[in-house]
Amino acid sequence: MNTAEPERTILIVEDETKIAQLLQDYLHKEGYNTHWINHGDAVIDWVQQEQPDLILLDLMLPGKDGITLCQEIRYFSGIPIIMITARVEEIDKVLGLEIGANDYICKPFSPREVMARIKALFRTLSYRQQISIVENQLVTLDEQRILATVAGQALDLTPVEFRLLSTLVKQPGRIFSRSQLMHKLYEDNRVVTDRTVDSHIKNLRKKIAHHYKDQELIKSVYSVGYKYEELGGDGFNV
Structure with missing residues (x-):
């Protein structure tokens, strides 16, 4: 059997x-x-x-x-x-x-x-x-399998995009500077520019919008950086 x-x-x-x-x-x-x-x-x-x-x-x-x-x-x-x-x-x-x-x-x-x-x-x-999955009403992050879903639909993310989304989603409402995000994205300490982060954010937004267009989940904070935010509160469980 x-x-x-x-x-x-x-x-x-x-x-x-x-x-x-x-x-x-x-x-x-x-x-x-x-x-x-x-x-x-x-x-x-x-x-x-x-x-x-x-x-x-x-x-x-x-x-x-x-x-x-x-x-x-x-x-x-x-x-x-x-x-x-x-x-x-x-x-x-x-x-x-x-x-x-x-x-x-x-x-x-x-x-x-x-x-x-x-x-x-x-x-x-x-x-x-069971303790490595972060989820709320819209986004689920399975870090063991490097898998993200939004509104129940799997996102086709690169490893860098997954780390970016994970960083933002785990601390909803927190504003991350581009410099902070760069350190999170690349573990090999490679030299990248602010535009690199902006490019990843742009791609991530497109992939999320493909499945969920009701609101922009990743928001720009003028002259500072980015944050993840949903309407109706955080409601996260880890």
């Missing part, structure tokens, strides 16, 4: 064909959908487009290695990641670097152990997700 939710997709990033096929067989038996990538350079684009529910990520890969991939994924997504390593001595390095992995498994491993780790991780994240 399958115990997994059928809509959950697990990405397997593994260059050893036999191991990847073994994992796929067990995951399919548990009711998960899977996708397999055997080269590190192909991972980021696929993850950004498809947003899997979990990633099994081998440490040693052709192209980008698992540590690099984990760090890059964490820049734009909170997708749960289980690292897989064939070298026990790498474990301390993986954990010590604080690269953002949720768990690790050593080769050789039991497929049943992998399934147990996956289920345990999903249970933990399901609980945490």
Whole structure:
């Protein structure tokens, strides 16, 4: 009897064909959908487009290695990641670097152990997700999946646009200067201008207006910056 939710997709990033096929067989038996990538350079684009529910990520890969991939994924997504390593001595390095992995498994491993780790991780994240969702009458932000909806409709946002909307929505009525928003949007401390923030605000407004035209939720404050505000009060729950 399958115990997994059928809509959950697990990405397997593994260059050893036999191991990847073994994992796929067990995951399919548990009711998960899977996708397999055997080269590190192909991972980021696929993850950004498809947003899997979990990633099994081998440490040693052709192209980008698992540590690099984990760090890059964490820049734009909170997708749960289980690292897989064939070298026990790498474990301390993986954990010590604080690269953002949720768990690790050593080769050789039991497929049943992998399934147990996956289920345990999903249970933990399901609980945490209950406190990582910000919602009110119009906007819902799911930070675990980097998903925003307005009036019940999903917004097609870039990671930067999501961070911008999240910053504003979490503190309705607060006026943020462009400088404050720039620090929130780019974690790599890149140099950007005020016009960059204005451009993201413009795009965000267009995407919101596509689903909700009754009022402008992101308001300009002349010569200061921007704020998020709804008619009828805040009413937020976190």
